[in-house]
Amino acid sequence: MTIKLLLMLFVGVLGFSETALAEYMWAPMGGATRVGRTLATNSFIFGPRTSNKFGPMDSYEHETHLARNYATSNCLFRSRWYSTMPYSYCDTEFPYITQDVDDFTIGSYQADALLIRTIYRTRIRMTPTSPVGTKTRSQIKGQKGHRSAGFCDRYPALVTWCIWSDETTIPALSDLTAPHPVNIWGITRF
Secondary structure (H helix, E strand, O other): OOHHHHHHHOOOEOOOOHHHHHHOOOOOOEEEEEEOOOEEEEEEEOOHHHOOOOOOOEEEEEEEEEEOOOEEOOOOOHHHEEEOOOOEEEOOOOOHHHOOEEEEEEEEOOHHHOOOOOEEEEEEEOEEOOOOOOOEEEEEEEEEEEEOOOHHHHOHHHHHHHEEEEEEOOOOOEEEEEOEEEEEEEEOOO
């Protein structure tokens, strides 16, 4: 079954934080996550409650956090990541480089272009840095932020350096052990 089919068939609530969904009205209502050794994929959907929660300078980032030394990725190469979100970019790991987490993040620097009831997908290719069979904790988080005007508007290729965090879903939208085949989280029927 594809992630899209699983997402559409799923009814109810499974493996997610009700607190995160209730507190962060801008966050996706639900989705599906798959974290393997070489690929992290996410499908997620914004519901009606998200409508008008983003302004023209707002950004949204969909984050996959893994324990440090599980895998690496390089967002400088477009072939290493993919997204169906409008105005998408792959974020840097700054400020996480000094922490015990690797942050694989794809965002939209114009979040007001995100549509409700639309399934968005992200994918990041990873290079394993741990032995086969290694398991690690993984968290899926959403982050609302804003972008600096001026320089960033003139040079969209550098937008990742112009996004500033305002809120991050704590607790995480989903908490799982990687590698994991598919984890469905949130309310995916509304």
